[in-house]
Amino acid sequence: MPTPVATPMRRESPVVPVQETQAPCCVPSHGQESLLAGEAEALAARFKALADPNRLRILSIVSSSPDAETCVCDLSEPLNLGQPTVSHHLKIMVEAGLLTREKRGVWAYYSLVPGALDSLAATLSPKASR
Amino acid sequence: MPTPVATPMRRESPVVPVQETQAPCCVPSHGQESLLAGEAEALAARFKALADPNRLRILSIVSSSPDAETCVCDLSEPLNLGQPTVSHHLKIMVEAGLLTREKRGVWAYYSLVPGALDSLAATLSPKASR
DNA sequence: ACGGGAGATTGACAATCATCGATATATGCA
DNA sequence: TGCATATATCGATGATTGTCAATCTCCCGT
Numbered sequence: 001m002p003t004p005v006a007t008p009m010r011r012e013s014p015v016v017p018v019q020e021t022q023a024p025c026c027v028p029s030h031g032q033e034s035l036l037a038g039e040a041e042a043l044a045a046r047f048k049a050l051a052d053p054n055r056l057r058i059l060s061i062v063s064s065s066p067d068a069e070t071c072v073c074d075l076s077e078p079l080n081l082g083q084p085t086v087s088h089h090l091k092i093m094v095e096a097g098l099l100t101r102e103k104r105g106v107w108a109y110y111s112l113v114p115g116a117l118d119s120l121a122a123t124l125s126p127k128a129s130r
Numbered sequence: 131m132p133t134p135v136a137t138p139m140r141r142e143s144p145v146v147p148v149q150e151t152q153a154p155c156c157v158p159s160h161g162q163e164s165l166l167a168g169e170a171e172a173l174a175a176r177f178k179a180l181a182d183p184n185r186l187r188i189l190s191i192v193s194s195s196p197d198a199e200t201c202v203c204d205l206s207e208p209l210n211l212g213q214p215t216v217s218h219h220l221k222i223m224v225e226a227g228l229l230t231r232e233k234r235g236v237w238a239y240y241s242l243v244p245g246a247l248d249s250l251a252a253t254l255s256p257k258a259s260r
Numbered sequence: 261a262c263g264g265g266a267g268a269t270t271g272a273c274a275a276t277c278a279t280c281g282a283t284a285t286a287t288g289c290a
Numbered sequence: 291t292g293c294a295t296a297t298a299t300c301g302a303t304g305a306t307t308g309t310c311a312a313t314c315t316c317c318c319g320t
Contacts, residue, residue, distance in 0.1 A: 035190035040183035050254075051181040052278080053170035060165035072297060085279055087298055106287050106296045121254035124180075124247045182308080202267060215309055217268055236266050236317050 046120055049096035054079055055089050059117075062099065062110055069102070069111035176250055179226035184209055185219050189247075192229065192240055199232070199241040 035043075050056060057079055062070045075086045090110055093099040098116050102109045165173075180186060187209060192200045205216045220240055223229040228246050232239045 034194040035187045037183065037187070040186045040190075043186055044181055044183040047177050047186075048181040051174055051178040053167065053174040054278085056170045056173055056177075057165045057167070060170075064164040081278095082280060083297070084281080084299080088278080091298085103287095103297090108297060118255040121251035124251035124254070178307095184308085211308095212310060213267070214269080214311080218308080221268080233267090233317095238267060 043123060046096050046098075049093050049098055050120075052089070054081060054085075055093060058086070058089055058093070059098065059112070063112055067111075069109040071107045071109050073107075173253060176226050176228075179223050179228055180250075182219070184211060184215075185223060188216070188219055188223070189228065189242070193242055197241075199239040201237045201239050203237075 050059075058075055061075060061078065062068065065074075072083060072086055072090065075081075075090075076083050079086065081089075090099060090101070094101055094110075097113055099110045100113055102111070180189075188205055191205060191208065192198065195204075202213060202216055202220065205211075205220075206213050209216065211219075220229060220231070224231055224240075227243055229240045230243055232241070
C-alpha cells in the first residue's frame with residue numbers, strides 16, 4: 001500500500017480565521033483513532049466470511065440441522081453448487097472461526113463455533129450483547 | 131447463473147440398504163430451506179458493506195463523533211485515503227442502509243442510521259437482541 | 261458573474277473472489 | 291490388495307472490488 005505522498009485536499013489549520021459562515025466542519029477532533037487499522041482488518045476478515053449469500057445459507061443450514069452439524073454432501077444439493085465450491089466456502093468459514101470441522105470416517109461434519117456469531121454481533125451493537 | 135444440469139455427486143436414496151457402519155450421513159432432512167436464496171442475497175449485501183477495514187473505520191469514526199455525524203474531509207486524512215475513495219465507501223454504506231447523508235451548504239454530513247447495525251446484529255444472534 | 265472549494269462521478273487498473281473441472285488424498289469395505 | 295466413495299486441493303476463468311487521477315457539479319462569498 002503506497003503511502004500517498006501528498007493527499008491533495010486537506011487543509012491543515014485555517015490560516016485565515018474561519019469566517020463563521022456555518023459549522024466549521026472538518027475539525028478532526030479525534031485525538032485517537034477509534035478503531036485501529038489492525039483491528040479493522042481483523043474484523044473485516046470475519047465479516048468477509050459472512051459477505052456471501054451461499055455462505056450465509058450454509059450457516060443457516062448448519063445451525064438448523066438436527067444436531068447442528070452437517071456434512072458436505074448435505075449442502076451441495078440444496079445450494080446448487082459443486083462439491084469443490086462447497087468445500088471452499090466451508091474452509092473460508094473455518095478459517096474465519098465460524099465453523100469447526102470434525103472428520104468421522106469418510107465424512108466431514110461441520111458445526112457452529114459456539115459464541116462466534118454472538119461475539120461478532122456484539123461488535124456491531126455492544127449494548128445488545130448481554 | 132446456468133443451472134448445473136447434473137450435480138455430479140449426490141446419491142438419491144441408497145439402493146443397497148445402508149450397512150449401518152456409522153452415521154448414515156447425507157440424509158438431507160431439511161424439508162424447507164432455512165434461508166431462502168433471496169434473503170441470503172439481501173443479507174450478504176449488507177455484510178459486504180461491512181467487509182472492508184476502511185469502511186469499518188469510517189463507521190467507527192462516525193459513531194464516535196461528537197454529534198455522530200462526520201463530513202468527508204474528516205475521514206480522508208485519518209484513513210490515508212483519497213477523497214474519491216472515501217466518497218465511494220460512503221456511498222456503498224448509504225446504499226446498504228447503514229449511513230444517511232445530509233447536505234448542509236457545501237458539506238455533506240454522514241451519520242448512522244439508527245438501529246441499522248442492531249438489526250444486523252440481531253440477524254447474527256437473535257437471542258441477544260433485546 | 262466569477263472563482264474557489266467540497267464532494268460526486270467517471271474510467272482505468274491491479275487484486276481478490278466465486279465457481280468449475282480435473283486431480284489428489286484418504287477412509288472403509290470386499 | 292484393490293476398489294469405491296467423501297472430501298480436499300489445484301489451475302483456470304470470468305466477475306467483482308478497492309483505489310487513484312481526472313473531471314464534473316454545485317454551493318458560497320466576493
